[in-house]
Amino acid sequence: MTLTQILLFAALALLAGRFYKVVNRNWLLFVASVLAVFWLQPASAIRNLFFFLPCLSLSLAALVWSLTLPRDVGFKREDWRAVALLVGLALFLSATRYFESLCCLTASRPPQIELVAFLLVLISALVIIIFRLGRGRTWLLNLAVLFILLLFIVLKSEPVALRVSAGLRSLGGQDPQLASSLDIGWLGFSYIAFRLIHTLRDRLAGRLPQVSLRDFVTYIVFFPALTAGPIDRIQRFQGDLQRNFTLQPDQIFSAGRRLVTGLFMKFILADGLAFFALNSINAVQTQSSIWMWLLLLAFSFRLFFDFAGYTQIAIGLGMLFGIFLPENFDRPYLKPNITAFWNSWHITLAQWFRSYYFNPLTRFLRIRNLPVWLIILFAQLSTMALIGLWHGLTWNFLAWGLWHGGGLFVHNQWVQFTKTRRIVRNPKLSLSFGIFATFAFVTLGWVWFALPQPADALRVLRILFGIAA
Numbered sequence: 451m452t453l454t455q456i457l458l459f460a461a462l463a464l465l466a467g468r469f470y471k472v473v474n475r476n477w478l479l480f481v482a483s484v485l486a487v488f489w490l491q492p493a494s495a496i497r498n499l500f501f502f503l504p505c506l507s508l509s510l511a512a513l514v515w516s517l518t519l520p521r522d523v524g525f526k527r528e529d530w531r532a533v534a535l536l537v538g539l540a541l542f543l544s545a546t547r548y549f550e551s552l553c554c555l556t557a558s559r560p561p562q563i564e565l566v567a568f569l570l571v572l573i574s575a576l577v578i579i580i581f582r583l584g585r586g587r588t589w590l591l592n593l594a595v596l597f598i599l600l601l602f603i604v605l606k607s608e609p610v611a612l613r614v615s616a617g618l619r620s621l622g623g624q625d626p627q628l629a630s631s632l633d634i635g636w637l638g639f640s641y642i643a644f645r646l647i648h649t650l651r652d653r654l655a656g657r658l659p660q661v662s663l664r665d666f667v668t669y670i671v672f673f674p675a676l677t678a679g680p681i682d683r684i685q686r687f688q689g690d691l692q693r694n695f696t697l698q699p700d701q702i703f704s705a706g707r708r709l710v711t712g713l714f715m716k717f718i719l720a721d722g723l724a725f726f727a728l729n730s731i732n733a734v735q736t737q738s739s740i741w742m743w744l745l746l747l748a749f750s751f752r753l754f755f756d757f758a759g760y761t762q763i764a765i766g767l768g769m770l771f772g773i774f775l776p777e778n779f780d781r782p783y784l785k786p787n788i789t790a791f792w793n794s795w796h797i798t799l800a801q802w803f804r805s806y807y808f809n810p811l812t813r814f815l816r817i818r819n820l821p822v823w824l825i826i827l828f829a830q831l832s833t834m835a836l837i838g839l840w841h842g843l844t845w846n847f848l849a850w851g852l853w854h855g856g857g858l859f860v861h862n863q864w865v866q867f868t869k870t871r872r873i874v875r876n877p878k879l880s881l882s883f884g885i886f887a888t889f890a891f892v893t894l895g896w897v898w899f900a901l902p903q904p905a906d907a908l909r910v911l912r913i914l915f916g917i918a919a
Contacts, residue, residue, distance in 0.1 A: 451490060451677060453717060456763055459486075459673065460709060463770030467697030476691050479672070479771055480532065480664045484508060484539050485555070486673035491637045493557035495630070496615060497622035500557040501544070502569070503636045508536060509573045510598075511670040514646050515663050516581040517594055518653040523660060525581070532664040537570050588654065595650050598643050605636055607843040638676040640840065644802055645670050649684055651806055658684070665691050674767035678760045680778040681798040687773065695772030708766030715759030723752035728900045733910050742913045749900050750893045754783065757796070783892070786884030788857040791892060799837065808833045826862055831855035841899070846907060850898035857891055 451459075466478055487504040494500045512533075544566040547559045560566070584590045604610050608631040615633040616626035649666075652658040661669070661684060669687045726732070727749035728742075736742050761778040768775040780794035792800050808829055815825040831852060838851020894911070901907045 455490065459767050460770060463767065467770065470696060475695060475772060476664060480668045481535065483668050483671045483673050484536065487671050488543055488556050490676065491557060492635055494633055494635060496618045496633050497624060498561040499618065501560050505540060505569060507642055507671055508667065510646060511667045512577050512663065513580060514594060514649060515666040516577045517585055517590060518649055518658055519585045520660065521586045529663040532667065540566055540570060591650050591654050595647055598646055602643055603843065605634060605639060641676065641679050641681060642670055644681045659688060661688055672773065674764040675775055678757065679798060680761060680764065680776050681802050682775055690773045697770065701769060705766045705769035708762045708769065712759045712762030712766060715755040715762065720752050720756035720759055723748045727752040730901055730906060733901055733906055737913065739913055739916045742910060746893060746897065750896050753896065783889050784885055785888055786881050787888055788861050788891060791888055803833050803837060807836065827859050830858045834858065844902065845904050846898045846901060849904060850895055853895045853898060
């Protein structure tokens with residue numbers, strides 16, 4: 451989100467807080483979140499894609515909601531109202547193509563209303579079919595998870611995204627030779643996918659509460675957390691929606707403090723460090739070990755301030771609307787070991803992978819009577835590899851994931867080793883050394899994260915340690 455968008459959302463929250471006695475907060479959040487999906491979606495070189503991608507986000511939310519409904523539960527009046535609003539808002543935004551004064555609601559002029567109406571009819575028919583025939587069926591729930599993962603692969607794999615972009619350009623009458631893998635910039639899909647898979651998996655496990663379509667869609671595309679998290683759980687989010695909320699002065703102060711802190715971290719510190727943080731251009735131009743360390747340190751802190759700053763902004767905006775998003779960072783660069791680092795860096799992502807991948811995998815491997823150390827090694831390496839590939843299907847992100855997976859395994863084995871042996875150590879010295887060593891390990895790992903090619907990362911690592919090529 452831009453600074454202007456953040457300030458407008460904050461102003462909306464303060465204005466709405468004065469009218470919650472006459473304006474239903476949950477319907478307001480539903481409408482605001484739906485409109486924000488279109489408003490925040492950036493422009494695309496592919497014709498009308500900036501409009502259809504938000505439609506797909508909302509359609510996926512509606513489809514998954516219908517799929518996860520209990521078989522003995524039908525559409526309620528509130529659900530029909532939500533359907534009518536979804537359709538009405540999409541048609542309204544499409545109709546703004548005829549009113550230039552409303553053009554700022556989308557990145558460019560929306561497609562023809564007839565085309566949008568046809569698409570809405572198809573989606574509505576699919577939702578009804580799933581509701582009538584497929585809700586609650588295990589094989590369809592698993593198929594939905596696989597479909598979302600397939601979409602993720604398409605978006606994160608550069609060669610596949612390039613081919614899809616060329617195909618979409620051909621369908622729209624554009625030159626496929628101009629296609630780029632960056633054309634398909636689906637706003638917030640990574641976080642939408644996590645939330646959708648979370649609800650599908652919890653439905654399979656029998657843990658998913660009954661949620662209205664309105665609240666489900668709001669949870670999936672809640673605008674403060676749409677672009678960069680945190681990854682909330684629907685059980686906790688629904689609890690906030692059901693709780694009576696009145697915006698009080700102390701809550702405005704707490705939210706304002708979060709917003710000011712986040713804005714300073716993101717737009718002052720992170721953007722300032724970005725001018726000389728490590729990237730693929732200055733990495734090639736730098737030959738000095740000292741200067742390379744400075745570039746890498748700048749990247750390390752820039753990444754933290756950017757991500758943690760946005761989290762503060764998201765939490766602050768959520769507080770103004772009565773939604774208390776989970777914490778996502780807890781002073782990660784001051785942790786004494788790599789395990790503590792991952793318990794405090796992008797906390798909700800680590801918890802998601804722990805709940806839906808690491809724990810089920812280790813339970814599965816334990817019943818195979820494999821050695822414990824081998825189970826831990828495979829589980830930690832594969833978990834961190836997936837977290838790396840979540841950022842992009844490249845060798846560098848895979849290497850970054852394996853770097854951290856290896857570090858977690860070594861720390862786990864060290865902890866097991868010291869449990870049965872008496873090691874005399876100075877607590878203060880051990881803590882200081884642990885913080886320094888962990889920060890150095892994490893910072894060196896960012897080399898793989900910052901550069902697009904493994905050869906570039908290896909070259910930078912050699913320069914950092916003064917090793918001749």
